[in-house]
Amino acid sequence: MRVEAVCGRGPHLPSLRAGPRHTFEAVKLLVATVREIFDEAAYSRFLMRERTERSRESYAEFLQENANVTARRPRCC
């Protein structure tokens, strides 16, 4: 399942006069950001793309697929 906040038409930054709906949107956006930073969103995309379920095997496949990409990602100074 693709998280709407991450891909495609994500929510805009709520205004300062935000109501409960905007607060909820902001929290959703924050969660989406954290999930992207920590690669959880990437795993969700993998599950969706491969039409498979969350399991040890699928996570091992995901890690295998991402091994070169993540390991080649430089860490900044």
Add this chain to the structure above:
Amino acid sequence: MAGAVSIATIALRRGEEINAMWLVVAAVCCYALGYRFYSSFIAAKVLVLDSERATPAERLDNGRDFVPTNKWVVFGHHFAAIAGPGPLVGPVLAAQFGYLPGTLWLLAGAVFGGCVQDFVILLLSVRRDGKSLTEMARDEIGPVGGFIAYAAVISIIVILLGVCALVVVNALKSSPWGTFTIAMTIPIALLMGVYLRRLRPGRVLESSLLGFILVVLAIWGGKWISQTPSMAHWFTLTATSLALIIIGYGFAASALPVWLLLAPRDYLSTFVKLGTIGLLALGIGALRPTMHMPALTRFVDGTGPVFAGRVFPFAFITIACGAISGFHSLISSGTTPKLIRRETETRMVGYGAMLAESMVAIMATIAACVLQPGIYFAINSPAGIVGKTAENAAAVISGWGFPVSAVDMHSLAQSVGEQSLFNRTGGAPAFAVGMAHIFSNSIGGQALMAIWYHFAIMFEALFILTVLDAGTRVGRFMLQDALGHVWKPMGRTSWYPSILFTSAMIVAAWGYFLWQGVKDPLGGINSLWPLFGIANQLLGIVALCVATTIIIKMQRARYAAATIAPLAALVLVTFTASWHKVFDANPRIGFLAHARQLGTAGGNARLIFNDRLDALVTSGLIIMVALILVESVSRWVSGLSGRTQAEVRETPFVRTRFAEE
């Protein structure tokens, strides 16, 4: 107005202490103005961002590397990738000149240099299907540019890793508490790896939270270890022992499967990093501390104990990542351009994230400058300058006009659970003391000072070690790619003989610099940090040469000053600093003068060799700068004079489906 008043207060107040909030307000105002006006100018006039143009994330969307992503999510992702130890350590070291030079360079350097570089490179990479900096340098400047970019990346990685490892060694030597805590992060990361892979597949946030709780417990456990002589004995290590352990660790991290150690540790480090930066911002806001460091110290004349050299160019070389960092261009042309959903969002991600990074550097400056200057210099001065005994060091530092006593330092060391805080060079311990001061005055009082100090040390060491193990692996891949052209099997990233050989090569390269720093009687940082600064700025020069070349090819030469101005500043700084580091007659600054002095005094042959090697590396770097500049300028001249047809190698225009949003 608020920004102008704040900058005037920072710049003109002399002889009395100022509140740290002046720096915060000045930074927030400058960054807000820079973002609102200067980044808009670059977006509209220089780069001509096109909201109708589809990005590679949209065109090549494969749900894996190329994914159209919400701009705030990409911002967070990009900031997490560019925020490393540099903006924390650099400003702390540069505080020896006082808070003014570093702060002004952070503000101006970020707004007109670093942010521009990150923003422009990000956009150019987006328009080239997410190509890397080295590929763009080869395509747009020429084969020499491409080769130099490649060599610069390898050089900077090796020097960066050496100097980062040295900072960790200096932070952990003779510190059983710190060493135990950091040692515990290895089994914690392994446990996280098993949790992620076996127990709760893919639940990274859960496992990071679990890891964080275990690390906090390890900090508490470290206190008990340090107070139990039989246990403390095992974790009280000398600098040389720590260096050997870290070299072995770097090799293991590069050769082991990613999921086992590297990935969990990376997640843990990111979790701690983002949390701590947020906490530090809250702490400074809540405490609004007074800065005891003067605006300018006597060491602007180049006689500083932390590192030698005048304020120009060495403050600019030392600050590095908080103002402008060539390393960022690797991130801007790496993962980030493949996530950008619309071209117009590159402004917020590229320019905005660098402003956030610069704000982190401002906070590091504040953390260093809230310390009494005497304490700051006692922590950061090497024994070779102030003497080996506490009494000697206190007398020398007090003689400079920064009073400190051995008793004060002893009680400070006791309050943070250390045996001594003298000669703890490298910037990390001074930053940790400053951070602990801010935190303990906000939450918990003096009773928690030691916990906060070791939390800060753990935080710095953890994410420096993450840079170290990930960097070793990146360097290993680059070396495998290069050697694969010579002998094909060496290029196979999963072939174990190749993995072991290339890992050993990279570790040996940075390990040598680390060993050199550990054995250096001047503390190592004096030689290695400027070398790192020069290498980093060299990569910035490569990035700005690529950017300027493309801007001219885009027929936007009238606005090329936006990248030529920071490029000129970097060239001036890098060339001047390199000249001083190689040829300066002062043995504390010039490598060759130091080698001559050692030779005359019948000094250690290894130290003489190290000095000559450093001189050779610096000269090599500067020759590369000169070559890439010459090739770039010749492209600009031939393009502007019409001798050659300027050909922009952008991906053809495709209309975005997000245009109507």
